Amino acid sequence: MRVLIATGIFHPDSGGPATYLHGLLPALQERGYTFHVLTYGDAPCEGYGYPVERISFKQSALRRRYLYAQRYAELAAQSDLIYVNMLGLPRPKVSKPLALKIVGDYAWERALIKGWIAPETDLDAFQSRRDLPHVAWFKARRAREARQADTILVPSQHLRRLVSGWGVPPERIQVIYNALEPTLHTPNLSQAEARAALHWQAEGRYLLTVGRLIALKGVQYLIQALDAVPDVQLIVAGDGEFLPQLRALVESCGVAGRVRFLGKVPHAQIPLLMRAADYVALYSSTEGLSHTLLEALHVGTPVIASARGGNPEVVRHGVNGLLVPHPDLAALRTALQHAFSAGVRDQLAAQTALGLERFAWQTMLDQTDRALRALLEKADVPSSG
Template sequence: MCVCEINRRSPAAVGVPDGSVRRMAPRLLIASGIFHPEAGGPATYLYELLPQLQQHGWDVRAISYGSAPVQQYPYPLSRIPRRALPLRLVDYARTARPLLQWADLTYVHTLGLPLSGGSAPRVLKIVGDQAWERSIRRGWIAPTEDIDVFQTKNYGPLVSLQKLARSREVRQMDYVIVPSVYLKRMVVGWGVAEDRVQVIYNALPPEQVDTPHTQAEARQHLQLDDRPFILTAARLTPWKGVDHLIAALAQVPDVRLLVAGDGPMRPALEQQVERLHLQDRVRLLGHVPRDQMALYMKAADYFALYSGYEGLSHVLLESLRAGTPVIASDKGGNPEVIQHGVNGLLVPYVDVEALAAALKEALRPGKRDALAAHAHANMERFNFVHMVEQTNATLKRLLI
């Protein structure tokens, strides 16, 4: 069964004098595994993008796993509770079937969804390698296994089957959208023709919350003193590298680390903080609401994202928009956002000694101000209006 959130009648069809119905808008089905208000880049991306696509003439409907409280959305949304397998797959497939028959185009945001039925073209947005993530979660490869090495290394039959299933499903799509050049290279490596993969950079919509103009004002709102602190925000999974940040912090006195986010690694991180006697310098904030997150980003001396993989991180864009420079790993799409020594520092992954050295460099007098002065460098590539227009044009080009 599903929880359906339908807030107003679709404008896709109108009556005409002879009593027939004339289609007025192309029908777009969004099929995802997560949706607003859940945390994560894909959920944020869809929440911001879909109203804009409606403004461009699309009749939008969406389906996703989730059991969040009913909220108001300007399009019908079917939520499928995350019951035990295979029940949730059956629920999703049953709900999706008539939607797939209804759609002129399906925009898929999660691999492995039970989407059987319908003949409309399918576009897939890829933001990572699900085979790599799943192999880490199931303990088939080490949490620190490099995603680039993973693409070609042989790990045995279980991992090979994951890779095969991922590549086969992606190749069956009519078109693929990725948020970085890095990801395009990866997807082409899975056997997808280069001319069927398009880079459309992620972007942020105009700010909708009033944030303080200065770092000092933000700290006052949060009741934080003027001691330096580094902020990181991530789902607490092994590849996000928060444990490496904590380990590096132990080598750098007089700076604090605030960690926003929750996830399966939280108990291990709490134990690490205690083992390293960093209870007075590391705070695990848990889930931080969006408006509060903007305050923390403005208040921080640096935002850190030392992850083993990023497609094109929304939080990096948010930090730079706030004027806060970044310390990031040199993995994935991070180098497409961060210019080393200009708006932040890029650090090899995994190298805790190099990370500690970068933290020390970042805390040198005047360094933060010099990087913050160029926080908006190269940000024109991540223009929200341009992202919407590119996405709209790409989707309409694929209509039958």
């Protein structure tokens, strides 16, 4: 089966969509699939075991979109099926079966980033509110894109409800939970040994957050809430356009000695950081279904997460972590104080494995394979593989 993978980010880029595809494609190759990946970027294209094409960022945005659309049409004509890994890509309409993975609402994200809506605008409330014409245009565009897909894959029940509200028939939407790659490295070290390897203080108290540094990830709230736990250090692993604002906020909050920005960290080193930390925090505005939370729990580190998006489908409050209303600085401060109270961390860490079987790699792989083959069969297109 020849499949065009259309995506905006791909390995070695950071982010869930890139991580997801890099692990999934080799496993599906073993089941008879052949892939051609079309993405943006300037990283090397060799060494993947399948063709990867990157539209360079060294060109204007308009030309990038033109070249992407041109190659998309050419590659689609040579494929049995198209699997689009995100909304908002420049895709001319072609007569091929189309599977679309949706992990969020890019109309909401764009409106937040551009300042068209207030920073505290709730994703669910955004769906039904009346907006300015340019915001309404993006909402209509993403809904139209979704309705054009033959099959939509989402990683959480929350997203299934969201996408259904865009006018997509529920029977076309399948929930396939994200999963941990079987090759995910778990450090064979105690927390103390991990800290020694990283040159962290043995008796220190550490809160780790991992991800792209954009406003939606909520690192600014973690910085502001540090005053509730004066002896806790915040470790920030990741980079992004929001970094200058975060550095300025650290200074204005007077916590410069307690926040450490590591920059972009190779994914292979993240489990060691997670093992050394007391908690992994993800106080984002929303999440489809976070790989970061899954990885932290797999390593054995409890989590502190916003009670948004798919997070409540991973985190059981008071069992393997804490769920915190968002945005609510008072609630976040209270949660941090509770998390670092005597005995709480040990209690939560002892139960991090509970429920992780729902996110098994083999289950995700089997469900994705069935969804793609069913789509091809329904379209009555003879497979080449």
